[in-house]
Amino acid sequence: MSQKQWQWQDGEYTVTRSTHWSGPGCHDGCGLLYYTKDGKLEKVEGDLDNPYNMGRLCMRCLNQTEAYNHPQRLKWPLKRVGERGENKWERISWDEAYDIIVEKVRYIQKEWGPETICGMEGTGRNIIWQVPYLTYAGFGSPNYVLGFLAGDSCYLPRAAQQAVMNSDFFVCDCAQFFEERYDHPEFVNPKVIVIWGNNPIITNGDGFFGHWIVDEMRMGAKLIVIDPRLTWLASRAEYWLQIRPGTDCALAMGMLNVIINEDLYDHDFVEKWCSGFEELTERVQEYIPEKVAEITWIPKELIEAAARFYAAAKPAAIQWGLAVDQQVTGIATAQAINSLWAITGNTDIPGGNIIAKSGFNVDDGYSCGYKWVSPELQEKRFGNENFPLKKYGLASTAHGDSVLRAIENGGDPYPVKMLWLQTTNTFANMASEAPRVYKAMKSVYFNVVVDLFMTPTAVACADIVLPAGMSAERDSFRAWFSPLRAISKICEYDECKSDEQICLELGKRLHPEAFPWETVADWINWKMGNDKEKYPDAFKIEWSGKTYRERGKTQGLTYRELQEKVYVYPQWQYKKYEKGLLRRDRQPGFNTADGKIQLYIDLFDAFDIDPLPAHIEPPESPYSQPELYKEYPLILTSGTRSWEFFHSEHRQQATMRMFHPQPQVEIHPDTAEKSGIKDGDWVWIESFRGRCKQIAKLVRTIDPRVINAEHGWWFPEKEAAEPSLFGVFDSNINNLTSQCQNGPAGYGAPNKNLLCRVYKVTEENSKVMPGEQVTKKGGWEYVRATF
Amino acid sequence: MSEQLSKEIEGKASVYPQARESLERRLKSEDTSGYGLLIDYEYCTGCHACEVACMKELNLPLNQYGIKLLTDGARQMPDGRWDLNHIPFPTSLCNLCEDRVSKGKMPSCVQHCQALVMSYGPVKELAEKMARKPKMVLFTPQ
Ligand code: SF4
Ligand code: SF4
Numbered sequence: 001m002s003q004k005q006w007q008w009q010d011g012e013y014t015v016t017r018s019t020h021w022s023g024p025g026c027h028d029g030c031g032l033l034y035y036t037k038d039g040k041l042e043k044v045e046g047d048l049d050n051p052y053n054m055g056r057l058c059m060r061c062l063n064q065t066e067a068y069n070h071p072q073r074l075k076w077p078l079k080r081v082g083e084r085g086e087n088k089w090e091r092i093s094w095d096e097a098y099d100i101i102v103e104k105v106r107y108i109q110k111e112w113g114p115e116t117i118c119g120m121e122g123t124g125r126n127i128i129w130q131v132p133y134l135t136y137a138g139f140g141s142p143n144y145v146l147g148f149l150a151g152d153s154c155y156l157p158r159a160a161q162q163a164v165m166n167s168d169f170f171v172c173d174c175a176q177f178f179e180e181r182y183d184h185p186e187f188v189n190p191k192v193i194v195i196w197g198n199n200p201i202i203t204n205g206d207g208f209f210g211h212w213i214v215d216e217m218r219m220g221a222k223l224i225v226i227d228p229r230l231t232w233l234a235s236r237a238e239y240w241l242q243i244r245p246g247t248d249c250a251l252a253m254g255m256l257n258v259i260i261n262e263d264l265y266d267h268d269f270v271e272k273w274c275s276g277f278e279e280l281t282e283r284v285q286e287y288i289p290e291k292v293a294e295i296t297w298i299p300k301e302l303i304e305a306a307a308r309f310y311a312a313a314k315p316a317a318i319q320w321g322l323a324v325d326q327q328v329t330g331i332a333t334a335q336a337i338n339s340l341w342a343i344t345g346n347t348d349i350p351g352g353n354i355i356a357k358s359g360f361n362v363d364d365g366y367s368c369g370y371k372w373v374s375p376e377l378q379e380k381r382f383g384n385e386n387f388p389l390k391k392y393g394l395a396s397t398a399h400g401d402s403v404l405r406a407i408e409n410g411g412d413p414y415p416v417k418m419l420w421l422q423t424t425n426t427f428a429n430m431a432s433e434a435p436r437v438y439k440a441m442k443s444v445y446f447n448v449v450v451d452l453f454m455t456p457t458a459v460a461c462a463d464i465v466l467p468a469g470m471s472a473e474r475d476s477f478r479a480w481f482s483p484l485r486a487i488s489k490i491c492e493y494d495e496c497k498s499d500e501q502i503c504l505e506l507g508k509r510l511h512p513e514a515f516p517w518e519t520v521a522d523w524i525n526w527k528m529g530n531d532k533e534k535y536p537d538a539f540k541i542e543w544s545g546k547t548y549r550e551r552g553k554t555q556g557l558t559y560r561e562l563q564e565k566v567y568v569y570p571q572w573q574y575k576k577y578e579k580g581l582l583r584r585d586r587q588p589g590f591n592t593a594d595g596k597i598q599l600y601i602d603l604f605d606a607f608d609i610d611p612l613p614a615h616i617e618p619p620e621s622p623y624s625q626p627e628l629y630k631e632y633p634l635i636l637t638s639g640t641r642s643w644e645f646f647h648s649e650h651r652q653q654a655t656m657r658m659f660h661p662q663p664q665v666e667i668h669p670d671t672a673e674k675s676g677i678k679d680g681d682w683v684w685i686e687s688f689r690g691r692c693k694q695i696a697k698l699v700r701t702i703d704p705r706v707i708n709a710e711h712g713w714w715f716p717e718k719e720a721a722e723p724s725l726f727g728v729f730d731s732n733i734n735n736l737t738s739q740c741q742n743g744p745a746g747y748g749a750p751n752k753n754l755l756c757r758v759y760k761v762t763e764e765n766s767k768v769m770p771g772e773q774v775t776k777k778g779g780w781e782y783v784r785a786t787f
Numbered sequence: 788m789s790e791q792l793s794k795e796i797e798g799k800a801s802v803y804p805q806a807r808e809s810l811e812r813r814l815k816s817e818d819t820s821g822y823g824l825l826i827d828y829e830y831c832t833g834c835h836a837c838e839v840a841c842m843k844e845l846n847l848p849l850n851q852y853g854i855k856l857l858t859d860g861a862r863q864m865p866d867g868r869w870d871l872n873h874i875p876f877p878t879s880l881c882n883l884c885e886d887r888v889s890k891g892k893m894p895s896c897v898q899h900c901q902a903l904v905m906s907y908g909p910v911k912e913l914a915e916k917m918a919r920k921p922k923m924v925l926f927t928p929q
Binding site for chain 2: 234235
């Protein structure tokens with residue numbers, strides 16, 4: 001808890017200490033000071049007294065005033081008056097908007113069943129329990145979905161794998177769960193950190209402040225970086241393993257091969273706390289370094305050296321990221337990497353991979369309110385029909401590819417009649433195979449978009465658009481991960497309402513018993529585990545069957561009290577498996593069937609999924625499709641984060657566009673030369689599914705056989721109506737990516753490892769722009785993958 | 788050349804340094820604020836936070852900077868390793884955050900630098916700090 005007061009007057013400004021989370025993005029929740037005057041946000045500063053970021057801020061947070069006061073913000077609810085895609089709207093009141101939505105929801109529930117309504121949101125946003133609750137309790141549907149994200153390929157493959165293998169989630173130890181941070185007496189700085197498939201200093205993914213890695217480097221940590229690109233971190237690494245995109249599982253197995261065969265693992269830990277070691281040992285024999293070098297394009301000597309370097313360091317930590325999920329081997333890759341920190345004895349030790357807990361376990365995330373949905377309806381959740389593992393209850397969301405399929409095939413197993421899209425700009429960003437998703441979304445009977453700005457998604461398919469407040473316009477909180485942090489409402493913008501307010505007001509109209517709270521603060525108090533007597537039914541739904549330890553355990557702390565405290569760090573300990581802190585029976589061990597880390601996952605065996613990691617070639621690769629490779633001779637990777645943007649956000653801000661005006665694709669000069677491409681040329685990037693254009697940036701740091709394109713681009717300065725749709729299809733790398741090409745169990749998608757070709761944009765080859773092709777000509781012709 | 792003369796000049800970089808030294812003595816010198824910005828460019832990640840923090844602090848329009856990020860590389864060195872370095876360069880608009888500093892705050896760029904590589908203080912102190920670690924650069928904008 002913070003010593004300093006949470007609000008004070010500084011001359012003409014009121015200063016408030018709070019936390020920033022979306023919107024606008026990112027995944028992080030940094031502490032800051034808001035300076036307001038007459039209800040308007042005028043200045044933002046980092047909060048030096050918040051140990052999370054210690055006063056530091058990124059360029060996007062520093063530029064928040066531009067976002068908050070941007071003239072293009074949505075100001076009031078809108079009703080579509082023209083055709084979808086025409087961008088013609090009429091201003092309506094909130095009451096009118098709610099009335100229309102309630103009427104439609106009732107009609108859809110009656111005609112087709114509540115399961116035909118899908119609730120969707122963008123990645124890592126501060127609506128991770130609110131939209132699920134609205135979907136389950138308000139709409140009565142089991143279908144809360146991550147906005148058409150193919151193969152749930154963002155953390156969910158890692159989450160599912162970690163859940164079955166060791167039942168908890170792991171993160172690189174940066175002393176982030178202690179208020180005194182690096183000063184904590186038990187903390188040890190990692191000797192080696194492996195940065196695997198992410199660039200944390202820009203992405204700040206999964207509740208991790210990326211520059212903590214830089215702190216630890218400056219305290220002596222050495223790096224191994226696994227990345228197809230030379231990132232800044234890679235430039236400072238002892239070992240940079242320039243991997244062929246989509247082969248991370250093979251690399252991890254190769255490293256395990258070296259560590260096991262050279263006897264570099266932690267015998268004691270393996271004997272005591274792991275099961276399945278013999279099976280793993282047998283499997284890794286298939287991954288001798290020579291073979292792994294061929295698969296991954298990383299020299300054998302480097303693989304061996306990196307494996308030895310990691311194994312010799314104690315403690316060592318692995319900070320992994322999205323690239324793990326964005327391959328069809330998502331689950332297996334995660335399992336192999338998790339095995340690395342398991343067999344080297346780096347599990348939950350100081351300076352190793354530690355178990356992350358939400359602040360006071362408050363955050364139940366995607367399953368919040370699921371019990372309002374009857375077991376019969378739960379059975380119907382999209383994805384269950386195709387993937388037994390999901391049916392078994394491992395999935396925390398419905399499966400996006402299955403939703404898409406049901407829309408396309410006219411309603412098998414049942415139709416999709418309504419999409420509730422809360423701050424998700426689907427085909428501008430998260431939805432791969434964007435033109436296909438665009439077409440499907442347009443055909444849905446009724447769509448509501450809640451967002452900060454008018455987006456391509458809203459123009460193309462919304463019937464009602466609701467304006468959402470930004471972070472400082474919300475009473476909210478952050479529990480992902482510890483500490484528990486307050487987000488305080490200190491200003492308002494026109495008729496915008498907070499995401500909580502919208503969900504609560506609509507929920508009360510749809511299903512009053514499930515939304516008994518008067519105010520947002522009441523709702524949050526419930527979410528923090530309070531008010532058992534006041535709202536017995538709602539309390540039962542969320543907390544029954546959960547012990548005190550598992551539920552809020554905020555010791556009666558109310559939301560208003562939390563605001564004044566700004567943040568609260570719960571107790572957190574190392575080596576929880578030794579102390580009986582992980583299992584429900586309070587015995588030492590992990591919360592798995594045999595109490596051990598399952599290197600061989602029994603449960604997978606039962607569902608006919610490989611219980612051990614194995615490399616699977618990306619479905620479109622030089623080796624899996626040599627014929628296609630002749631036509632499309634480059635590997636396409638994408639999704640690299642920029643400092644200026646969080647995915648498709650921030651494109652309206654002139655300051656960000658000053659730093660980063662246009663989309664760029666990184667190409668090796670030798671590759672470019674072959675096609676007569678010069679630095680700064682607009683080029684078409686094309687796969688057999690479609691094409692988009694970006695500006696060539698020639699870099700020697702990328703493999704000549706690989707190109708790296710940017711994602712999330714649309715142009716708020718361009719025409720909103722179709723065919724332009726803010727230019728969303730013209731530079732959209734998701735014209736090339738795929739849906740319905742998932743890995744085993746429906747997890748993982750090859751978004752970062754496809755095939756393509758590049759050529760210069762000319763007047764001749766640009767007569768039909770992608771926007772027109774997609775919105776007017778039915779998209780490109782090719783066979784759409786299905787399962 | 789006589790043997791004696793060649794002995795006298797042996798090992799000297801120059802035998803007539805006086806002209807250059809006299810010029811150097813005459814070059815303009817001027818009092819500074821005595822304060823500067825020290826930057827550890829080994830760990831500057833190029834995150835742009837300093838640039839935006841400064842634009843906000845000085846209320847600058849687009850395309851004006853109080854501090855501007857410069858980048859060298861990435862370039863592959865003869866030994867195969869890669870050299871990539873960023874240095875934020877204070878422009879003529881940097882006033883060393885006189886407003887903030889007068890209120891006891893750190894300069895905005897220094898506080899917000901995500902990599903914590905910027906320090907502000909008396910030049911003498913910064914120079915001492917600089918001597919303790921390579922890859923540092925000291926600026927005296929004022
Ligand atoms: S010291 Fe202040 S004025 Fe100078 S560069 Fe930093 S933020 Fe800008
Ligand atoms: S804020 Fe710090 S790390 Fe970021 S660019 Fe400036 S000096 Fe470098």
